[in-house]
Structure formats: structure tokens, C-alpha cells
Amino acid sequence: NAGVTQTPKFRVLKTGQSMTLLCAQDMNHEYMYWYRQDPGMGLRLIHYSVGEGTTAKGEVPDGYNVSRLKKQNFLLGLESAAPSQTSVYFCASSYSSVDTQYFGPGTRLTVL
């Protein structure tokens, strides 16, 4: 099993550009999450999904959109990137809301 994979691993964007980060899991987990990690701020939840076709806002959702069209995939979109969105983005999945979360390797995004 690959676990949780994320693409791409690195990306540089200019302000105003758009992009989509892809997260895939092969553990048949219902729950999937997108976090951002910034120095001194810890991991902060952007959006999450409790099942195929559902999404919900986390702690810092502004400027991001998500979709969960298939159970194994969770997409994070930035419609108009801003320098404040420079961060490392982690995807995670879990069987239930209180279970262990399995994290992907992260995507390092720089917005110039």
C-alpha cells in the first residue's frame, strides 16, 4: 500500500495564479483532511471531508476550495494565489474522526 500520496512535491506560483493539489489514499478511509504548516503556527486545518461528495471548512478555509468526487481523492484548489499562502501543505486521512490520521509527505508551495 502506498498510504497517502500528494502531488506535486514542490511548486512555485506567481501571485494571482491558480493551482490544484492532489491527495490520494489507498486505505479506504472515509475522512480526509488538508492542513497547512507554517513556522511557529503548527498544523492548521484548512478543509476536511467525512466521505465522498462531502466537504467542510476547518480553521483557516479562506482562499481555498476542495472537492471529494471520489472516496480515494481529495483535491485542494487555490483560485488566486497570494504570498500568504506560501506554506507546506499536508493531506491526511483516517478511518474515523477520532482515529489515527495518516499523513502524506507534504507539498511545499511558494507564492511570489
Place this chain on the structure above:
Amino acid sequence: SQKIEQNSEALNIQEGKTATLTCNYTNYSPAYLQWYRQDPGRGPVFLLLIRENEKEKRKERLKVTFDTTLKQSLFHITASQPADSATYLCALVTGANNLFFGTGTRLTVIP
């Protein structure tokens, strides 16, 4: 406001000693508390979970305590090794099933 504090940003300890990391929280009522390990350039990896009605949990050289009165969890690594060097994150799971992470403590075990 809600806050999760991990005792220090960095902790250095001699190999073989016990490392103790602290997680304090305010204005949360966690149902569970989890500890994760994160190595540079990688995602966090789950280590232990402790429920609000449990005082202590052990796994090999790891021990976690949870004191809901003090609003504190302690994470111990006994007989520490250089391979234990990493950042350790605590995370609270509230009754609303949200997970909130602390900022982490970077542990360095010196040979």
C-alpha cells in the same frame, strides 16, 4: 481564546536519559489527545492516543499521561537514542471531532 502550548520549541538531552515533553491547553475540552512524531521534510506519524478517562498509556519506550484537571499531557521517552531526534506534536481531539495541533517541540538526543 483556545491555545495549545508545547513546553519549549527545542529540547536537548543526553543519550540514555529520559526526555519529557509537555503539552498544555486552555479553553478546550478534549475527548482524546494524540502524540505525533515529525521528521524534517516529512508528514507527522502517529505515536500514541490517550482518552480523557485514561491517566497513562505506554508503548515500548514511550509513555503518555493526561491530566484533565491540570489541562496537561506529558510525553516521556525513556532510554533516549539519537534516532529519537525529531519534532513531537501533540494534538487535541475535541468533542466536536476537530483535531487541533500544538506547534511542536524539537527534540535532539546528543550521543
